[in-house]
Amino acid sequence: MNRRVTVLTAVHAPSARFLPDAYDSLCAQELPQGWEWHWLVQEDGRTDTVALHVPDDPRVTFRQGRPGRPGGPGVARTLALAHADGGYVKVLDADDRLAPGALARDLAALEADRTIGWATSRALDVLPDGSTVGFPGDPEPGPITPGTVLAHWKSHAFRAPVHPATLCVRRDLLLALGGWMALPASEDTGLLLALDAVSRGWFSAEVGLLYRKWDGQATGQEAHVDPAERAARAAVAEARALALTDLGWRRPG
Secondary structure (H helix, E strand, O other): OOOEEEEEEEEOHHHHHHHHHHHHHHHOOOOOOOOEEEEEEEEOOOOOOHHHHOOOOOOEEEEOOOOOOOOOHHHHHHHHHOOOOOOEEEEOOOOOEEOOOHHHHHHHHHHHOOOEEEEEEEEEEEOOOOOEEEOOOOOOOEEEOOOHHHHHHHHOOOOOOOOHHHOEEEHHHHHHOOOOOOOOOOHHHHHHHHHHHHOEEEEEEEEEEEEEOOOOOHHHOHHHHOHHHHHHHHHHHHHHHHHHHHHOOOOOO
């Protein structure tokens, strides 16, 4: 495996103004000796505005989708996955920031144990006034046994015990599962449930992500909580995870 982590970011025009903050948080990461990152920024659709906010850095690659045809963040990330050239893929949403040390902790967990397929970490909401709020009920730090995320999600009103926006995953495992689900939302939770079905995971209790809360974010829109759509998203995500479990496929250690 090469010693590179690909950082994958889906972006649309309203969130593009936050890209410089995401970039600064990426540049502040201290990686283990010999490691490097490559940032893939994929626009969801094609406009004339997003490129203006993409940093001029040889470690950054910017691509666009179809003109006038946004497909959502899952589609954008999966398109970008075609160009991921690292052994690991780290998610970083355009409006979020990595906390100091996040990448190094992810790599430490994944490099130390080949049976760990994916890693997550504690996240903090960043409110519009700049204050931060944590999530209650974080799991114990360390390995996550397969099936743990699905069981918690089903018993806690479709709320996962770890934040999918903090995900760092082995590239081959991500490809084997087909990337992100083709859903208008919860596509990252659907992927997390699939990963949980086939591989051990990891949770770091140290803060790895600062999750920005703002008016334009997709999860804050009325459509995101439409009861019928939410039920359909949950049903297909659960069915996929259960099908993987029933088939007995497991990532080799």
